[in-house]
Amino acid sequence: MAWEDDGLELLPEAVVPSRIPSTHPLHQPWQLTARERERYRLMAQRSREQSRRAAAGELDPLHEVNIPSLDTRDLMPRQEPNGLRALSLYSGGGGLDVSFERAGFEHVASYEILDHAAETLSRNRPEWEVHGGGDGDVHGVKWKDWRGRVDVMHGGPPCQPFSNAGRQQGHLDPRDCWPATVNAIRAIQPVAFVAENVPALASAKFADYVRDVIVEPLERSRPRYYVHRILLEAKDFGVPQVRKRVVFVGFRSKKAYDAFRNPTPTHAWNDPGSDLPATMGVRAALGLPQVEEHPDGLAPTIRSGLTGPRHTTSICNSTSAARSWAALGLWPNGVAATRQxxxxxxxxxxxxxxxxxxxxxxxxxxxxxxxxxxxxxxVGQIGNAVPPPLGWAVAKAVTKALSKA
Incomplete structure (x- = not known):
């Protein structure tokens, strides 16, 4: 037994289970003591009361509604149509869909198993063909029907099997969709494909997996695919966030494969000697004042998760990230619906x-x-998405390589 020093009752230090049942079969709850659970319960209780008072207009604002200084469309200028057709898998909130659209591709269709993410796509682009829910499950699609109708297939298979947050179970995680992705590529036979994931997939831990599940099956397929694997950082493309991604880019043509060049940075972060435009710090991008107590910098990686027993509006993914958000003077928990x-x-x-x-x-x-x-x-859709300026740079590089094939 131990005394709590912030007004709580005498509570044991042993780990106790949560009283809130998980809503997802793969959720692994935090191991917390009774003391910790009580502290979080009181915090949540106070937050709900503050939220109620804010909605009722009972609280005095600390800041005005911000007007961002960064227009992200400037990071990915819209290109002229290139005559290439793109099919999207695991579309989510539309990160790669936006990327390829702005890079000049014709959008053919999107497949997304989450209904609310499919709704985001349909609301923003009513003219698009969007398959959502059960119709968006990649395991149930007759992909051969798309053969000859698609030039480039793109998508980001679920990253949880390879991320730290997802416990890195790899092929043992039922969310692993890389085999389904490879099957779709082999059935559709696009001239090129782009597939992205967390950088851990490029680590030594998953080297055998990448070879056995992704690269070799595509190299042995008919037609054969030649595959590049590249690591990219969002800040190199003007995105004010620390975020790395591994991208697999495959071509049917050896000539296109040889012609492909990794996307070169369009921006530079914290490099006064660079000739490239500077990537904005996150405070500057949001249009916030520059203050001495909160030096500007890049935002931590936005949390990307939609599993668990609670519907969270936090984008903070670790204790170290929480410290970084605090140093920036930004609050990553309780994201509000609107700036107002x-x-x-x-x-x-x-x-x-x-x-x-x-x-x-x-x-x-x-x-x-x-x-x-x-x-x-x-926020779950946003956190799971590819930063569109990064995807746009990849899409442009693919276009250039195909133009030389």
Whole structure:
């Protein structure tokens, strides 16, 4: 037994289970003591009361509604149509769909198993063919029907099997969709494909997996695919966030494979000697004042998760990330639906509360891209997405390689 020093009852130090049942079969709850669970319960209770008071207009705003200084469309200028048709798998909130559209590709269709993410695509692009829910499950599609109708297939298979947050179970995780992705490529036979994931997939831990499940099956297929594997960072393309991705780019043509060049950075972060435009710090990008107590910098990687027993509106993925957000003077928990709602709901620390639109900007989405879902669904979609400026650079590199084939 131990005394709590912040007004709580005498509580044991042993780990106790949560009273809230998990809503996802793969969720692994935190191992917390009774003391810790009580502290979080009181925090949540106070947060709900503050949220109620904010909605009722009972609280005084700490900051005005922000006007961003960064228009992410400037990071990915719209290209002329290139005559190539793109099919999207695991479309999510549309990160790669936006990337390829702005790079000049004709959008053929999207497949996305989450209904609320498919709704985001349909609301933003009513003219698109979007398969959502059960129809968006990649395991149930007759992919041969798309043969001859698709030039480039792109998508990001679920990253949880390879991420730290997902416990890195690899092929043992039922969310592993790389075999289904390879099957789709072999059935459709596009002239090229782009598939992205977390950088851990490029680590030594998964080297055998990458060879056995991704590369060799495609090299042995008919037609054969020649595959590049590249590591990219969002900050090199003007996105004000620390975010790395591994991207697999495959070509049917050896000539196109040889012609492909890794996307070169369009921006430079914290490099006064570079000739490239500077990547904005996240405070500058959001249009916030530069203050001595909160030096500007890149935002930590936005949390990407939609599993667990609670509907969370937090984008913070670790204790170290929480410290980074605090140093920036930004509040990563309790993301608000709108900038107006964020302004009306002051934080205890005085940090700037983020809105869905702010989180989307930090990820690189255009300001015109809207999020019709609940806040927790919207931030989950955003956090799972490829930063569109990074995807745009890859799409442009693919276009250039194919033009030389």
């Amino acid at each position: 709602a964020a302004s009306a709901f002051p934080t205890d620390t005085g940090a700037f509360r983020l809105s869905v639109a702010d989180v989307a900007l930090i990820q690189g989405f255009p300001p015109t891209w809207t999020w019709p879902s609940a806040v927790y669904q919207a």
